[in-house]
Amino acid sequence: MTAMSARRPRRRPTKWRPIVTGALAMAVAFVVFVVPFLFIALQAVKNRRDASRLNFAWPSEWQAWQNFRDVISERNYMLLLAYFNSTVITVGAVALLIVLAAMVGYVLQRRRSRLNGIVMALVLAGLMIPPAVVPTIWVLQGLGLFKTIHGMILIQVAYGLSFSVLLYRAFIATIPKELDEAAIIDGAKPLQVFFRVILPLLRPVTVTLIVVQSIAIFNDFTNPLYYLPGRENVTVQLTLYNFQSQFSSQMNLLFMNVLLVTIPPLIVFIFFNRQIVAGMTAGAVKG
Amino acid sequence: MAAGVGLSSADVRLQGRAPGRTRRRSPYPTWFFLPAAVIYGALFLLPTVASLWFSLTRWTLFEAEFIGFENFRQFFREPFLVQGVVNTLIYGALTSGLKTVLGLLLAVLLTGNILFRGTLRTLVFFPVLVSTIGVGFAFEAMMHPTKGVINVALEAVGIDGPGWITNPSLALVSVALVDVWKGVGLATVIFMAGIVSIPADYYEAARIDGATRWQLFWRVTVPLVRPATVTVVTLSLIGGLRYFELIWAMTGGGPGFSSDVIASVIYKQYQAGFYGLATAGNVILFGIIALVVLPLTWWFNRREVDL
Known part of the structure; x- marks a missing residue:
């Protein structure tokens, strides 16, 4: 980040230029990127009649709390169940992804073998090939995993592996091989080398992956739509979709729901803002 | 469990070689691939391979009746399915192109010396993290033909906004624009990293030779951010071609079938119980992505050699 600011030595010290460009960009960014979020927030606190006008008029009465309660208690507290399910799926899938992808990335980077070509081809195929939906359902049914939370976790792992492996592989290349060799000479078994020496050193990229993957999985709509139907399996994004028809005349509740669904990513973003950008770019460009 | 199986087979192999002791057991055991390979193989590779067969059948999930290429024929005979194919290409090209161009311009702006730089970076990136469905609903409301904020604002300056x-x-174009709004932050971040890794000396040298800002951009920045450009174009193209969440949230493929893409057609056929046809759609989507992305990657790599 500091490197960015140091990049362009100024030609002449024109003082007004950065200010004018910045202010102009800020004005445009406000309209383009802030106004839509203000719109969501504003509708969420209006009453039903005001919200149906879909405008920026000041609410005639504030009922944020009541809207909040209405959305939460809708259909027998479906949203709370959805938060629970989404959290279980996200935590489970991300934990598995981290360990499994790091193991693959580690051996893939360290060991020269004929397998590497095949593994890399499969990893890249995973980035490119769209998942075959109905055959996947068929396989899940065969394994007894269709419509189950663990099935959903494993699907998210399968779909997230390629990206995670690539990121780990690129990062492991920057860790000196002498480190694992020292541990091996001290008599460490492969698993010990990996869990005690390598995995702790992967922390920066692990944090990035946790952030990126947990947001992606929490926000995922398509996969739960296909592989996790059923009322008791509802996830956060699906509540929005399920409520859409029901709330078509209650835009205030729909947008309160949007607002509530946006809060977890917002929290993650506030805490890991720099980390996301730094880690993302490290992997993406070296890739 | 999977790990145990891998270990024992490694042991067997080791015993076979034990007398010569030509090769130590590697400290980087291949069985590390195994747990990931089992999940990936069962839930991604197997369905992908199976799709090639099931796309040739009339399929109820319990019984599959072989019907040859009938599903594919139907896909290219039904006008609305053909439109889905065309729309997919339009959507992919439009979103990928705009994200690349706007992302690069924003990255140049946001790595330059301007006021509010940190805040601007945050604003541009934030939509990437927000729920697609939520964004879709918000824009659907803002794009309402009469009440929507956008058209009301346009009316205020005397423009009759379209539906x-x-x-x-x-x-389709409206949805693509919202997609760009949501995704341009990621492209920007990748380009920013690319720009930052260009040595400042190059700019300095070009300036001493009297290059203008415009020339600096075209002759230094654009050629040297190539790796980032390749990443952005490829990722956004693959994403754009197989994506339907936003379309589903905003238009559901409508009005009529005018904004249907292959991915949304697959979902509709799946819902209607035409599993063979849905799977054929999947195979076609894969074919299109391969036909578009592989030559592009090849072309990018070739250009790299030229440089």
């Missing part, structure tokens, strides 16, 4: 998502010839 962004109610006009069949505009719906």
Whole structure:
């Protein structure tokens, strides 16, 4: 980040230029990127009649709390169940992804073998090939995993592996091989080398992956739509979709729901803002 | 469990070689691949391979009756399915192109010396993290033909705004624009990293030779951010071609079938119980992505050699 600011030595010290460009960009960014979020927030606190006008008029009465309660208690507290399910799926899938992808990335980077070509081809195929939906359902049914939370976790792992492996592989290349060799000479078994020496050193990229993957999985709509139907399996994004028809005349509740669904990513973003950008770019460009 | 199986087979192999002791057991055991390979193989590779067969059948999930290429024939005979194919290409090209161009311009702006730089970076990136469905609903409301904020604002300056998502010839483009709004932050971040890794000396040298800002951009920045450009174009193209969440949230493929893409057609056929046809759609989507992305990657790599 500091490197960015140091990049362009100024030609002449024109003082007004950065200010004018910045202010102009800020004005445009406000309209383009802030106004839509203000719109969501504003509708969420209006009453039903005001919200149906879909405008920026000041609410005639504030009922944020009541809207909040209405959305939460809708259909027998479906949203709370959805938060629970989404959290279980996200935590489970991300934990598995981290360990499994790091193991693959580690051996893939360290060991020269004929397998590497095949593994890399499969990893890249995973980035490119769209998942075959109905055959996947068929396989899940065969394994007894269709419509189950663990099935959903494993699907998210399968779909997230390629990206995670690539990121780990690129990062492991920057860790000196002498480190694992020292541990091996001290008599460490492969698993010990990996869990005690390598995995702790992967922390920066692990944090990035946790952030990126947990947001992606929490926000995922398509996969739960296909592989996790059923009322008791509802996830956060699906509540929005399920409520859409029901709330078509209650835009205030729909947008309160949007607002509530946006809060977890917002929290993650506030805490890991720099980390996301730094880690993302490290992997993406070296890739 | 999977790990145990891998270990024992490694042991067997080791015993076979034990007398010569030519090769130590590697400290980087291949069985590390195994747990990931089992999940990936069962839930991604197997369905992908199976799709090649099931796309040739009339399929109820319990019984599959072989019907040859009938599903594919139907896909290219039904006008609305053909439109889905065309729309997929339009959507992919439009979103990928705009994200690349706007992302690069924003990255140049946001690595330059301007006021509010940190805040601007945050604002541009934030939509990437927000729920697609939520964004879709918000823009659907803002693009309402009469009440929507956008058209009300346009009216205030004397422009008669179009029916962004109610006009069949505009719906797909409107959704694509929202997609760009949501995704341009990621492209920007990747380009920013690319720009930052260009040594400052190059700019300095070019300036001493009297290059203008415009020339600096075209002759230094654009050629040297190539790796980032390749990443952005490829990722956004693959994403754009197989994506339907936003379309589903905003238009549901409508009005009519005017904003249907292959991915949404697959979902509709799946819902209707035409599993063979849905799977054929999947195979076609894969074919299109391969046909578009592989030559592109090849072309990018070739250009790299030229440089």
